[in-house]
Amino acid sequence: MSWSWEYLPSEEYVTKGAPTDFLAAVSVKADELVRAAEAQYLDGTTYEGAGEAMRYLDVAGGSFAYYVVPRLELVVVCQVTSPLM
Amino acid sequence: MASTARGQTPLPRPRSGPGGKPSRAVREIQHPQSGTAQQDDTFGIDDRALVLLGKRGRLNTDRNERDSPHWASNLFEDERSGAVSQPVHDGSELIPRPEKTPAALKAALAVVAADRLPEMLEGQTRAMAEAIKSGGISPLQAFIAHWAAVVEIERRPDTSEAYHRSNYLANHSETIDECRQHATIVAELYRSAFAAVNG
Numbered sequence: 603m604s605w606s607w608e609y610l611p612s613e614e615y616v617t618k619g620a621p622t623d624f625l626a627a628v629s630v631k632a633d634e635l636v637r638a639a640e641a642q643y644l645d646g647t648t649y650e651g652a653g654e655a656m657r658y659l660d661v662a663g664g665s666f667a668y669y670v671v672p673r674l675e676l677v678v679v680c681q682v683t684s685p686l687m
Numbered sequence: 688m689a690s691t692a693r694g695q696t697p698l699p700r701p702r703s704g705p706g707g708k709p710s711r712a713v714r715e716i717q718h719p720q721s722g723t724a725q726q727d728d729t730f731g732i733d734d735r736a737l738v739l740l741g742k743r744g745r746l747n748t749d750r751n752e753r754d755s756p757h758w759a760s761n762l763f764e765d766e767r768s769g770a771v772s773q774p775v776h777d778g779s780e781l782i783p784r785p786e787k788t789p790a791a792l793k794a795a796l797a798v799v800a801a802d803r804l805p806e807m808l809e810g811q812t813r814a815m816a817e818a819i820k821s822g823g824i825s826p827l828q829a830f831i832a833h834w835a836a837v838v839e840i841e842r843r844p845d846t847s848e849a850y851h852r853s854n855y856l857a858n859h860s861e862t863i864d865e866c867r868q869h870a871t872i873v874a875e876l877y878r879s880a881f882a883a884v885n886g
Binding site: 611654655660664678 | 806814817825826832833836837851854855858859863867871873874875878
């Protein structure tokens with residue numbers, strides 16, 4: 603496996619109605635999170651913890667919630683909050 | 688973004704939960720509306736988590752749909768409106784829903800998940816710094832929205848149990864598919880809690 607990020611339950615479900623420029627900024631941040639997780643866990647398949655906490659990041663005037671699933675070598679983005687217009 | 692198509696491939700080093708296999712302790716449950724006991728082991732996922740999401744009766748046992756990348760999200764789709772349901776719980780709450788202020792959320796977190804207080808305080812400091820830097824209050828709003836959702840999950844024992852159980856099993860199930868199913872439940876529970884307090 604290799605590290606990646608993904609919207610769960612699905613991209614269309616999570617990103618519905620969000621501006622494309624905001625989602626582009628989310629994508630950039632998510633890529634950074636993937637690199638950080640890869641460096642932190644090295645081999646996620648050997649993870650033996652109880653699960654990682656849900657966290658959030660500010661981005662481009664909005665925010666998004668994410669959590670890391672080391673066993674899947676996956677950063678999950680599950681909630682985006684678009685910037686106020 | 689890199690979507691995955693990882694199929695049924697067994698993990699290289701299967702691990703098990705306490706007792707040797709992922710827990711399937713919740714096999715017979717009391718439906719919150721009908722009061723009837725139901726059993727299902729079709730998916731190997733937590734039936735109670737589905738009940739908490741109010742979708743137990745919507746569970747589709749069709750093999751093809753189960754294998755669909757979107758099968759899990761289908762579980763949560765409201766049969767009539769297509770809207771996502773809020774978590775259904777048995778009514779037990781450790782504390783009432785707190786106000787959405789830093790002080791009220793901090794006090795509530797001290798009761799329902801005290802181990803996360805340092806993280807919250809660090810987040811508050813970061814949010815204030817971001818707000819000053821950006822000249823807007825959106826970082827503070829994001830801080831409140833996130834921690835209100837966390838408290839919303841933790842103040843309900845049944846929701847909290849389902850959330851943490853799935854977060855554990857997302858990392859300790861035997862197959863990639865099972866891990867993904869539990870990761871999806873975690874996402875849904877957070878989204879539902881977030882919508883309940885920030886919607």
